Amino acid sequence: MGNRAGRSISVDDLPVHVPDGSRVYVAQASGTPYGTLRVLDEARERWSSLEFLSSFVLEPPAPLEHLGE
Numbered sequence: 001m002g003n004r005a006g007r008s009i010s011v012d013d014l015p016v017h018v019p020d021g022s023r024v025y026v027a028q029a030s031g032t033p034y035g036t037l038r039v040l041d042e043a044r045e046r047w048s049s050l051e052f053l054s055s056f057v058l059e060p061p062a063p064l065e066h067l068g069e
Contacts, residue, residue, distance in 0.1 A: 012039065014039050014040065015040065018040075018047070018050070020046070020048055020049060024051065024052050026053065034062070037052075040052075041063045
């Protein structure tokens with residue numbers, strides 16, 4: 001696997017391409033990308049450290065329900 005920075009991938013492939021310790025920028029276009037956050041949350045056992053960058057979230061996304069796990 002090469003460096004994926006700046007490239008688009010499908011939400012289903014996301015966990016495979018996000019190494020431990022990554023910073024994930026979740027951009028908003030018309031709303032919060034809850035599908036992306038759900039996929040990351042479901043695969044949370046893959047990482048010991050992951051940083052999310054996002055803005056304008058009206059409800060806590062799924063990964064925030066498991067901080068420290």
